[in-house]
Amino acid sequence: MTLLQLEDLSVTYSTDEGPVPAVRGVTLTLDAGTTLGVAGESGCGKSTLASTILRLTPASATVTGRVFLEGEDVLGMSFGRLRAVRWGQASIIFQGALHSLNPVQRIGKQIAEPILLHDKTASPRNVDSRVAHLLDQVGLPRRLAQAYPHQVSGGQKQRVMIAMAMGCGPRLIIADEPTTALDVMVQAQVLDLLKGIVKDIGLGLMIISHDLSVLGTACDRVAVMYAGRVVEQGPARQVFEDPVHPYTRALSGAFPTIGDPAARYAPRGLAGDPPFPGDLPSGCPFHPRCSDSIDACSTVDVGLRPAGHWRTAACVLVPEAER
Amino acid sequence: MTLLGESVGGGLPPQQVGAQGAQREVSAPGGLGRYAVRRILTGFGTLLFVIVFNFVLFRLLPGDPIGMMTRGKDVDQQQLAELRRQFNAPLPEQFWSYIRNPFSSNLVSLQSGESVWSVIGDSFWPTMLLLGVSTIASASIGIWLGIHSAWGRGGKFDQITTGSTLTLYSMPEFWLGMLLLIFMSTGVGPFPGFFPSGGISSPGDDLGMVAGWLDLAWHLFLPALTLTLVYLAEYSLVMRSSLIDEMEQDYLKTARAKGLRDKLVRRRHAVPNALLPTITLVFLNVGFVVSGAITVETVFSWPGLGYLTYTAIQGPDNQLLQALFLLFAFAVIVANVIADLIVATVDPRVRA
Amino acid sequence: MSADVEVPVEASRTPKQLARLRRRRSRARYWSEFRRHRSGIIGLLILGFFVAIALVAPLIYPENPADPSAIINAEGESMAPPTAGYPLGTTQTGQSVLTLLVWGARVSLFVGLLATIISMTLGSLIGIGSGHYGNWFGAALERLTDWFLVIPFLPLAIVLATVAREIDWLGDSLITIVVVIGITSWPGTARLVRAQTMSVKARPYLERARVLGGGNWHQMTRHILPNVAPLILANTTLTVAIAILSETTLSFLGLGPQNRVSWGSMLDDAFGTGAISLGAWWYLIPPGLCVVLVVLAFTLIGRALEGVLSPQMRER
Numbered sequence: 001m002t003l004l005q006l007e008d009l010s011v012t013y014s015t016d017e018g019p020v021p022a023v024r025g026v027t028l029t030l031d032a033g034t035t036l037g038v039a040g041e042s043g044c045g046k047s048t049l050a051s052t053i054l055r056l057t058p059a060s061a062t063v064t065g066r067v068f069l070e071g072e073d074v075l076g077m078s079f080g081r082l083r084a085v086r087w088g089q090a091s092i093i094f095q096g097a098l099h100s101l102n103p104v105q106r107i108g109k110q111i112a113e114p115i116l117l118h119d120k121t122a123s124p125r126n127v128d129s130r131v132a133h134l135l136d137q138v139g140l141p142r143r144l145a146q147a148y149p150h151q152v153s154g155g156q157k158q159r160v161m162i163a164m165a166m167g168c169g170p171r172l173i174i175a176d177e178p179t180t181a182l183d184v185m186v187q188a189q190v191l192d193l194l195k196g197i198v199k200d201i202g203l204g205l206m207i208i209s210h211d212l213s214v215l216g217t218a219c220d221r222v223a224v225m226y227a228g229r230v231v232e233q234g235p236a237r238q239v240f241e242d243p244v245h246p247y248t249r250a251l252s253g254a255f256p257t258i259g260d261p262a263a264r265y266a267p268r269g270l271a272g273d274p275p276f277p278g279d280l281p282s283g284c285p286f287h288p289r290c291s292d293s294i295d296a297c298s299t300v301d302v303g304l305r306p307a308g309h310w311r312t313a314a315c316v317l318v319p320e321a322e323r
Numbered sequence: 324m325t326l327l328g329e330s331v332g333g334g335l336p337p338q339q340v341g342a343q344g345a346q347r348e349v350s351a352p353g354g355l356g357r358y359a360v361r362r363i364l365t366g367f368g369t370l371l372f373v374i375v376f377n378f379v380l381f382r383l384l385p386g387d388p389i390g391m392m393t394r395g396k397d398v399d400q401q402q403l404a405e406l407r408r409q410f411n412a413p414l415p416e417q418f419w420s421y422i423r424n425p426f427s428s429n430l431v432s433l434q435s436g437e438s439v440w441s442v443i444g445d446s447f448w449p450t451m452l453l454l455g456v457s458t459i460a461s462a463s464i465g466i467w468l469g470i471h472s473a474w475g476r477g478g479k480f481d482q483i484t485t486g487s488t489l490t491l492y493s494m495p496e497f498w499l500g501m502l503l504l505i506f507m508s509t510g511v512g513p514f515p516g517f518f519p520s521g522g523i524s525s526p527g528d529d530l531g532m533v534a535g536w537l538d539l540a541w542h543l544f545l546p547a548l549t550l551t552l553v554y555l556a557e558y559s560l561v562m563r564s565s566l567i568d569e570m571e572q573d574y575l576k577t578a579r580a581k582g583l584r585d586k587l588v589r590r591r592h593a594v595p596n597a598l599l600p601t602i603t604l605v606f607l608n609v610g611f612v613v614s615g616a617i618t619v620e621t622v623f624s625w626p627g628l629g630y631l632t633y634t635a636i637q638g639p640d641n642q643l644l645q646a647l648f649l650l651f652a653f654a655v656i657v658a659n660v661i662a663d664l665i666v667a668t669v670d671p672r673v674r675a
Numbered sequence: 676m677s678a679d680v681e682v683p684v685e686a687s688r689t690p691k692q693l694a695r696l697r698r699r700r701s702r703a704r705y706w707s708e709f710r711r712h713r714s715g716i717i718g719l720l721i722l723g724f725f726v727a728i729a730l731v732a733p734l735i736y737p738e739n740p741a742d743p744s745a746i747i748n749a750e751g752e753s754m755a756p757p758t759a760g761y762p763l764g765t766t767q768t769g770q771s772v773l774t775l776l777v778w779g780a781r782v783s784l785f786v787g788l789l790a791t792i793i794s795m796t797l798g799s800l801i802g803i804g805s806g807h808y809g810n811w812f813g814a815a816l817e818r819l820t821d822w823f824l825v826i827p828f829l830p831l832a833i834v835l836a837t838v839a840r841e842i843d844w845l846g847d848s849l850i851t852i853v854v855v856i857g858i859t860s861w862p863g864t865a866r867l868v869r870a871q872t873m874s875v876k877a878r879p880y881l882e883r884a885r886v887l888g889g890g891n892w893h894q895m896t897r898h899i900l901p902n903v904a905p906l907i908l909a910n911t912t913l914t915v916a917i918a919i920l921s922e923t924t925l926s927f928l929g930l931g932p933q934n935r936v937s938w939g940s941m942l943d944d945a946f947g948t949g950a951i952s953l954g955a956w957w958y959l960i961p962p963g964l965c966v967v968l969v970v971l972a973f974t975l976i977g978r979a980l981e982g983v984l985s986p987q988m989r990e991r
Contacts, residue, residue: 369825373825376826489974493916493967493971493974495924495927495963497924497942498967499963502959505951508951509951509954610826614829614830617829617830617833618924622946632830636837637929639837641837644834648831651827652827655826656825
């Protein structure tokens, strides 16, 4: 069953310098029991995308398109229904867990808060055992419920966020940069934890990260975003190891493969910066940095085309008819 | 906090640096107790400095204080000789006896001839009443205004409130008092004069209990209103900027994502965290409050410590001024220590 | 944002010319940013108006209203409401309130500005010194700042002014009041500057400067000062506002400059001669209103400056 469906989603911020399109016509699907990765550099719109799913964008943002969560239209919901859906059906783990917790409240209280809000059967008396159970699930000692956020490490805070996100038994969890700012060992632990949860509970997981190598291993499918658009989609492993779109190629090439001697001596980065969303180049937004660009690239902005088995890519160089 | 909250020039209070100092110090276990002791000791040190400073300043004065003090009074020769000896004693000896008891009754007010401290004692409770009422009213109203203007930032309410509070904050408080007097006491043009023009009670016989209290309230109203308006401006501005800073924190996004209604997000998460700087401000503000009291009591002839200061200036009654200065400084030092202790106690990031 | 100004790399330009060019461009950038804050512009306009009035006062009203001759020869009725000849009414001496108001602007603004200069200079020096020197010297300065900070402003100013008057220190009481206000306001600036100095000191390029042999003086003037200057500037406007309020208050209490008209002294006279009970609103409202406007103007400018400078001041 399609858990999450985004149809031609666009988000435009209105700023003093004019409208800034952060997300431009994104279409994605996510099934229950699977993991979707969304990759891209800073400013490509992936965090905005995550916020939009639960309508958490600021008031200055205009959202068009459709978001379907288990068949329900999120963007058209009433506020009351939306508040119930938030955390009850879909929860989100924000980027930078270090500041996403209230610094003057105990951890247990913060985990309990959405449970008490959404579950009519929960009361301050019985919620403690549920909090303890959640902490068990993420591999944290139960006594952490009495601690304050500043007393736990970064990795532990991230797990607290995961425990909190699971509190109301959601069908979908969106994790925005869950491994950023963590040590590599801790990263692996957090990813394993997430994978385990998906397998055990069968919920849908969307991981947003700039680290394509992480997504390559942790996700079933991956969508690569650039300048607010999805430029390539497909099975995670394939996209990482055999990218089609020039941007994906550069992105995956930027992560050296341990053990591959060639990667050691030829670090392949990408010159230039991602374009500012309010000031996009003409045609394909990637063409100024693209090593394969041709003349047509500066005038034609191509949509996603089929580029292999269950894959699509938005590049002129992908032959139209290939399947 | 913004610069506006931090910049000081005597009128605005010092703030966050003290709190941050507290944070650094208290992170160790058992830290709160140790921090409290340290802070109180520092307070004593400052008090000592003030006493010394006071002494030095007033010894600069020329003239014959003995003559002025005892003019027109019956003082026998022995006492006179003793006083003269004290005043002409070498400075170190004077200093030592002053330090030993700065609150001694040897300091005599020029005007009344009584000990300065008994004169001060008489004027104490009117000031406490006035300041107490004004502080409570201004803090509550100011905080409420600040919260609502921050939450509706940029909107009509915010614009009107911020504009009015900025204007109030720019006013000399005694001028506001005089305006209120002329419009609500004397009555000008369309404004009827209803309130008394000053003092703390109406002349005449004892009015009986209820009437007495009403009379007090009637006299208290205008001076309290003046101070309330002036103080609430600052509380409102600080609360607003503190809450705006807090609202930019990430954890509020988490709270909203959990399905909490805006009002709950505000009440449960943002406001309590933003409230702490404002509460400590009440204490750190004591210096500002004192200045306000001096001028406003003068305008309304409210017989408190401020009015006493004014008459002391007119004298000039140096002994009295000296004692008042010591008292005011003492109050401010104590208030600062309390403020730091509150921060250390309430903010768990700073607790053991 | 790719709105950075390109600095043309020309071999023929000396480092000094390049630096000057960059500074000029950044000033232009600051100005265009400042212009966006409408409140700041309003503040500037109000301030400009009052400064202009203060400067041309002797031209419009040649006679200083504080002169005894002006008082004796005053022709108006005492405490009369506004009429055509006296647009703001008269004082108890029969002089025009408007004349006093215009002349009062000079003293109020002058005292405010001069006291601020003293306060800022003292405060900045002590602030940078206590922030920069980590040894006993810096600690001593810090202690000094904290002590003075705690002493409540008005009682201190009253005490200083009273003592200064009685020992006839510095003669002309205008200078006295300037010094008194300057002395009582420096701690706030010092504390702020000290905090900023310490944060600048923590930055890597300062350590580099030290390692490369930059002495204390070099570090303080070349590196710390330029980074602290914007903060000092924004703080200055707010300090002037407070200084003007202080002068008004001290004059009202009778401790202001004698033989000179200031807005505060006008309020003192009005109060003392019973303007309130006489309902002489024309005497009470204008001086206070002028103070409010000037203080507001400085506050608005200060807030606009903050808005312009804060992103630059925070560490990237």
